[in-house]
Amino acid sequence: MTVCGIFILRRRKDIEKPEYRVPLYPILPPIGILGGSYILYSTLVSSPINSIIGIGIALLGLPFYFYLKNKK
Numbered sequence: 655m656t657v658c659g660i661f662i663l664r665r666r667k668d669i670e671k672p673e674y675r676v677p678l679y680p681i682l683p684p685i686g687i688l689g690g691s692y693i694l695y696s697t698l699v700s701s702p703i704n705s706i707i708g709i710g711i712a713l714l715g716l717p718f719y720f721y722l723k724n725k726k
Contacts, residue, residue, distance in 0.1 A: 657683050657686040657687050657690065658687060660676060660683050661683065
């Protein structure tokens with residue numbers, strides 16, 4: 655998700671000289687997205703119960719995120 659955020663930030667900011675640099679920008683981020691997707695897929699296939707438990711634990715943080723976001 656972080657690597658996908660690079661494309662979103664670059665599109666939203668629309669600046670000529672970005673504050674952060676990514677080596678081999680147009681090529682490397684998609685490779686990172688594909689690699690992360692493969693790891694997620696292979697984990698779901700090889701150990702589905704543990705994967706679902708891990709995803710559930712990660713999703714438990716969403717209520718805290720929205721609470722803190724609305725508190726601002």
